[in-house]
Amino acid sequence: MADRLKRLLSGLVPDLGPLRDSRDYRLLMASGVITMFGTFITVVAVPYQMKELTGSYVAVGLVSLAEFVPMVVCGLWGGAIADALDRRMVILLSELGLMVTSGLLMVNSLLPHPQTWVLYVVGALAMGIACLQRPSLEALIPQVVRHDQLGAAAVLASLRWNLGAIVAPALGGLLVTAFGTAVAYGVDTVSFVLSLALLWRIRAVPPAEDAAPASLSSLVEGVRYAAGRSDLIGTYLVDIAAMLFAMSTALFPFLADQLGAPQALGLLYSAGAVGSLVASLTGGWTARVHRQGLGVIIAAGLWGAAMALAAVIPNVWAIFFCLALAGAADMISGIFRSTMWNQTIPNELRGRLAGIELLSYASGPMLGNARAGLMAQLGGARFSLGAGGVLCVAAVAGLAAALPKFRRYDSRTDEHALAEKARRAAQLPA
Structure with missing residues (x-):
């Protein structure tokens, strides 16, 4: 035992x-x-x-x-x-x-x-x-x-x-x-x-001669490459959808007031980071997952579900737990997305695709908080938080159905992952 x-x-x-x-x-x-x-x-x-x-x-x-x-x-x-x-x-x-x-x-x-x-x-x-x-x-x-x-490196990062x-x-x-x-x-x-x-002590990494x-x-070449791979498109769209519909940190000051606990505002803001930290500390198992696309889908769905649940709970500590769970799910999604990117994208395109990735995960929270504010103006903070979580789950499910290659991605059989693995192996000294 x-x-x-x-x-x-x-x-x-x-x-x-x-x-x-x-x-x-x-x-x-x-x-x-x-x-x-x-x-x-x-x-x-x-x-x-x-x-x-x-x-x-x-x-x-x-x-x-x-x-x-x-x-x-x-x-x-x-x-x-x-x-x-x-x-x-x-x-x-x-x-x-x-x-x-x-x-x-x-x-x-x-x-x-x-x-x-x-x-x-x-x-x-x-x-x-x-x-x-x-x-x-x-x-x-x-x-x-x-x-x-690469999976282990994503967890450490x-x-x-x-x-x-x-x-x-x-x-x-x-x-x-x-x-x-x-x-x-x-x-x-x-x-x-x-x-x-x-x-300064890192070795030089010159570009390829034909870079x-x-x-x-x-x-444009980088965008075309990304657009031609539905598995990569899935990593971008699922994350943008998750952030657009369920990112709601702009609501936290109002939520704390409605709970009658304005002193808990800092607690609400830190909950996601605490959950993400726990996910990172216990995330060794993610390096052994091969179906990262499905992992992103499940994690993004859990993120939305946890946000929706937080909207209907009256207790501050229970809400903290839901927000921490959401943060953990978001971190797991990020680990899987990073692993897919590093496993499959050719070195000569890796930088341009990293630029696209940056826009996908940086713009989502900005748009999400704008969405949260507009919906809260219509129906209040809890309505915005709950409806956003439900819309997130629905959007992720829809994207999973529309992008079967992303859903079925397996690093053991994917042609891009195998090609990149073979290229890396060929570069190792004999």
């Missing part, structure tokens, strides 16, 4: 193989942990400073709006760059640019009269640089991690993100309230300096 329990627990614990076997992956992960803390601190500091300077809800909300266009444009262009240039160099230069933007925010904060326009302009610039960098980071993973360890999402905002709140925004921006700047020291130069035609 003890041996069986031990085997069960070992199957849940994340596989550390990618960290153990790949020096470059260790450097990437260490760099990511450091910069994630700094970035989340700045994410807290910018709206806080805008509130302090203006006292305007609209001014704070416009910070996110200013970042939307750079996200779209630079996300796609960053994908084309990732396939045309040395991905390590793109990451390094972007990291340097992000360090400069954090420094500019720090300098502005130290002025006798900090300027609000700097927060908008530098915030948009930082978002653009980050979106230029992200496709190269995503595309680099399959080049530094063994093909059979999610674990890193969730730890940062829970701890770093709390640290950022402490820094800005106790020491001011200049200190917070200074910490972020230092984090980029440390990260650059680690990233397509970054251009509009290369972007």
Whole structure:
């Protein structure tokens, strides 16, 4: 009995193989942990400073709006760059640019009269640089991690993100309230300096000799490739549908008031991250799943169902549990989607497809919160939360029926997964 329990627990614990076997992956992960803390601190500091300077809800909300266009444009262009240039160099230069933007925010904060326009302009610039960098980071993973360890790498990446999402905002709140925004921006700047020291040690990753130069035609080529594979389209559409219909964090302040527990607002916001962290810590089993498409469908359906259930429960802690369950399901969906992308997309297209992926998972929450606000205006917060969850389940079921290749995806038999596995095997030293 003890041996069986031990085997069960070992199957849940994340596989550390990618960290153990790949020096470059260790450097990437260490760099990511450091910069994630700094970035989340700045994410807290910018709206806080805008509130302090203006006292305007609209001014704070416009910070996110200013970042939307750079996200779209630079996300796609960053994908084309990732396939045309040395991905390590793109990451390094972007990291340097992000360090400069954090420094500019720090300098502005130290002025006798900090300027609000700097927060908008530098915030948009930082978002653009980050979106230029992200496709190269995503595309680099399959080049530094063994093909059979890509699932484990996805779990480790999610674990890193969730730890940062829970701890770093709390640290950022402490820094800005106790020491001011200049200190917070200074910490972020230092984090980029440390990260650059680690990233510099990663080996160069030059593009293929016949790599397509970054251009509009290369972007179109990437879109055509994605459109020609219904399994990839499924990963994008299911995630967008899940976020569009069931993402409802904009409702949490109203929900907390209706529960008669405004002090529980932070609890509602943290619930999803707590569930995601638990899913990451116990997500070792996901690396042994081969039907990732079906896994995405089930996880996205559970996300919607948990949100719908939260809408009809009167107890704060029960709602917290539902939101945590939703967060766990969303994280599992993300792990499966990331594994499918890294298992099947050819290296010469990986950057451009990473740009498309960025738009799919970044635009959904923005659209979802807009949908939540509009529906709440019509029928209230609980109506919006519950109806959104039900619509999510229905949309995911409809997409599953409409995309059988996505639903039936199996990494053991899929032609793209097998071709990529064979290509990687051929590159190994004899």
